[in-house]
Amino acid sequence: MRAEFAAGLSARIETLRAALHRLEGGFRSDDAQALYRAAHTLTGTAASFGADGLAHVAGDLEDLARGWLERGVSMPEEWSAAAAAVGELDLAAREYRATLQSGTARTSAARLAVVGELSSLINAAVDMREIFQGAIQKVQRVLDFRRASVVLIDEAAAHYYVHTLYDRVRGGFVPGEAMFPVDQGVTGKAIHEGRPIRVDSLPGTEGILLQEGKRVSAMIVPLHVGDRVIGALNFGHENEGHYTEEDLDWAVVLGRQIETSLYYSKLLSTIAQQREALAREHTTVQAQRNQLEALIDASDAAVMLVGPDHRIAYANAAMATLVGIPREAVLGAGLESLERFLAGSFVDPAALTAQGEALAGQATLRDRVDLVFPQRAVYQRVVAPVRDRGGAPLGHIVLYRNVTHEVEVERAKSEFVSVVSHELRTPMTSVKTSLSLLLAGAGGPLESASRELLEIALRNADRLIRLVNDLLDLSRLEAGRMEFRVEPVSLEDSVAAGLEAVAAFADEQGVTLTPRPPAEPQVVLGERDRVLQVFVNVLANAIKFSPRGGQVEVRWWHEDGFAVTQVSDQGPGIPADKLAAIFEPFTQLDSSTTREHGGAGLGLTIAQRIVQALGGQMWVESEVGRGARFSVRLPLASAQPVAAPPVATTVPLPQEARVLLVHGDPDWRSLTAARLGAEGWCISPVATGAEALASLEQQPVDLVLVALELPDMHGLDFVQQVRRSPAVFDTPLLVVSDAEATAGALAYGAEGWVPADPQALIGPARGLLATPKRPVVLLVDDDPAVRDGVTKLLRRGGYACLAVGDAAAGLAFVRSRRPSVIITDLKMVGMNGLAFLEEVRRRPELRNVPAILLSAHGSEVTSERLRQLGAHFVAKPFDSKALLSQVREMTAKP
Amino acid sequence: MADTFRALIIDDDPDLLRLVQRTLEFTAGWDVMTAGSGAAGIELARRTTPDVILVDVMMPEMDGYEVCRRLKADPATGTVPIVLLTARxxxxxxxxxxTGAAGVVLKPFQPEELARQVRELCP
Incomplete structure (x- = not known):
C-alpha cells in the first residue's frame, strides 16, 4: 500500500500543479475546489501512510485553497506561496520514496550511511567549497557519475557558474569553468522551475565533451537557501538512460543535506561578519565619542543632554561644576534631583521654572540668567529640543555659558556710545536752534548770501543730529536697551505718515510714491513712532535709489498672524553678493553712495533691528537692473482696539501761560525761552533748583520744565520738593533730558518727560497746558509710608495729592485751598482724625467736602459719629483699588 | 582779470562745494568753478585748464584717486596741480x-587758511 501511495504521489502532485496553474490565469471556483479537494485528500492519505512531512505541506496548501474558496478570490502572493508548497510536496514525496526504498534495497543501506556522514560533515564545515567537495566525494560511493558539480547563481541572478567540479576522467576536482546564462540548458530549466530534473538523453551536459553521435544522461537538483534558488547540484553520466527515478530521489536527498549545510554556513558567516562589523563600528563610535566628549569638555560652556525619560544622558565637566556635584553623580540623575541642586543657584527662582517649562516643551529657551553658584555671574542659557538625524527626539540640550565679560563689554560700549551721543546732541541742539532763530529773522533781516550760508549750516546741523540719533538708536537696539511701548498701531496710518514724512524728499528726487492699500485695514502690534521710523527709513532708501521719474510702490496685506508691508523701487537693484550685507551698519557709507536724507547708511540697519525687536522680520529681494523689494513683517494685533492718535494738534492754545524753565545751561535757557516765547507764553528762566523753588513760592506758574541734572540738586529731588509744598504741589512738571526718562519722572510725581530739543518739547508742553487741572486731595496721616503710597496711587488715578503728617498742617492747608476730597488717619499724635474733621467742618466752605477716615480699629468709631462728620470709613489695611474708586465716586458727585 | 587765480573744485556734496567756493572767493578772491562729480570735473578741467584742482576723495562712482589719475594721464590737464580734500x-x-597729487587738505579746514594751504602745496 505504501509503495503504491509512493508511486502515485507524482501524479497527485501534477494534478495540484495543473489546478494551481489554471487558477493563476483567472480565478474560478471549480478550480479552487479541485485544488482544495486534491490537497485535502493528500493531507489525509499522507498522514495515514506516515509521510508526516508530506501531510504538513499538503495541509498548508489545503488551508490556502480553503481561504480562496471562502473569499472567492486569490491573491498573487498566495499563488507563489501555493507554488512553493507544491515544490515542497515534490521534494517531500521524493524523500518519502527514498526512505521507503532504503528499507528494501541493499544499496540503500550504503546510501543511508552516506546521508548520515553528510550530516556530520555539514555540521562541522563552514566553508562552502569544503562542504561541496566533501559531499561529492562521499556521494561517489552511492551514485555513479562521470562528472558532478555544484553551480551557483551570481548576485545579479543573470548567470550561473561552476563553483565546484569533479571530473572522474580528469582525476578529481578541477577548476571551475565559464559562466552560463541562467536561462540556458537543462540546468537553467531546473533552476528556473525550482524542481529536480532527470534527463535520459541529451547531446551533452555542460562541460562534458562527447564523442560524435554519443548521447549522455544527467540529473539536476536545484539548491535552495530560504525561499531562493541559489544554484544546483549536477550529475552527468556518459551513457544514455543511466539514472533511475530512485537515483533522482537520492540526489534530491543529498541536495537537501547540502542546502541545510549551506544555510547554516551562511548563517554562521553572516553572524561572524556582523559581529566583526559591529566591533569595528563600536571602535569607530567610541573614538568619535571620545573626540566629541573631549571637545565638549574643552568648551567653556556647561553642556548636558536631558533624555526623553528626564534623566541626564550626558553632562560635561563644566556642567558638573555648575550643578556642584561630581560628574558621575550627574550622569543618569533624574531631572528633579538636578533641579534641587540648581535651585539655590538662581538669583531669580523664576529662571529655574522657565527651564523646567522649556524641558517639558518643544520651544527653544534662549536667555540670560544671573547665577550665584559656582560664582556670581551672568550666564547665557540655551534649552533646546534635539533630534537625531532621522528626526527622532533625543531629549533636550541644556547649555550654560558665562557671559559676564561680554555683558560688561557690551554695556560699556553701549554706555560710551550713549554718553557720546548725548554729549553731541546737546551742543548740536544749540547750534540748530540758533540757526533756526537767525533764519526766522531773530537777528534782523538777512541778505540772500547770509541766508544761503545759514541754510547750508542748518541743513548740515540737521544731518549731524540725525546721524547722532541713529547712532544712539543703534547702540540702544544692539544693547537691547530700547524700550518699546507696544500698542495696536494702524498700518494704514503708519504708512500714510511715513509717506508724508518722505514726500518732500521724493518730490526733490522726482520720484512718485504709490500706496496700494488692501481692502481690509490692518492693525499691527508695535510702537507708533518706531513703526513710523521703520517705514520712513525704508521709504527714504527706496527713493534715494530710484531714478528720476521712477515710482516707489507700497503694498501691505496680512498672512499667518502677521502683516507684511512691501516697498518696491525701480532702482539699479542689489547684486546677489551684496544682499546679505545690505542690513549691516554703514554699508552705504563705504561705497559713499549717499550723503543725503537718511543719515549715514544706518537707516536699514535700524529699521531691521526695530522690526526684529518688535517680533517681526525684515528682508530684501532684488536683482540687478530690476529694482529692490523690501518687506517688513510685523505681528498683527488681533482684535485689539486701535489707540486714538495723539490729539495735541486739536487742543486750544493756552494764552498767557506762565512757564518756569529750570536748567543749568544758559544757552538752552535762552534758546528755549525764545522758542516758547514765540508761542505767546510768559517765560521765567532760572538756573538752579533753589532759585526755582523761591520763584515758585512768590509766583506760581502753569508749567515747570526742569532739567534732570541741576547745578545744585537732582531734577527729580526738585520735583519731589515741589510735590510736597502746600503752595505749589499741584504745579504741572515736565522733566527735560536728552535720554528718555519717563519712568523716573512719573515715579517722582512729574507729569512726564520731554526731550531737550526746544522744538520737540513744545508739543507736550502745549498739551499739558491745555489739560484741565487735577482735582486736589488732602491726605493727613502720620505714617510716611501711607503718605507715600496713597500719594502715588492718587497721582496715577489723575489726582493731585498733598500729603501732610499731622492735623495742624492739614488745617493750615484748608485755610487757603478747598480740596475735592479729604482723607485722614484716625489715630495721630496730637489732634486725632475725628478732632481734625470737626475742625474742618467748622469752616462753612468745607462743610460739603467729602471725607474719608482711615483706621485699623473700626470699632472705635460709631456710624452715628461718622454720619455727623460726613465721613466715610475705610479700614486699614485698605485695598488701593477700593480706596481709589471711593475717591472717584466722591469726586463724581455734583 | 587774466591774473586771477583759477581753481576747480570737485565734490559730490553740494553744500561743501558751495562753501569751499565761497571760502576761496571771499578769502582769496579766486575765480572758482565747481563740479559735482568726477566725470563732470574732468570734463570741465580739460576745457578750462584751471591753476589748481581740489578733489574730494570719497565720491560715488569715481573716487578722488581715480579722478586724480585720469587728470594726470591726460596731456591737457596733466600739469595742473591737484590737491585732495578728505575728512579721513x-x-x-x-x-x-x-596719484601724483600735490598734497592733501584735511576736513574740516580753517576757512581763512584754506587758500594759503592750497597755494603752499602747489609747486
Missing amino acids: RDLNQARLAE
Missing part, C-alpha cells in the same frame, strides 16, 4: 603717492 585721517599713503 587714515588715508592710504602709498595710493596717495601713486
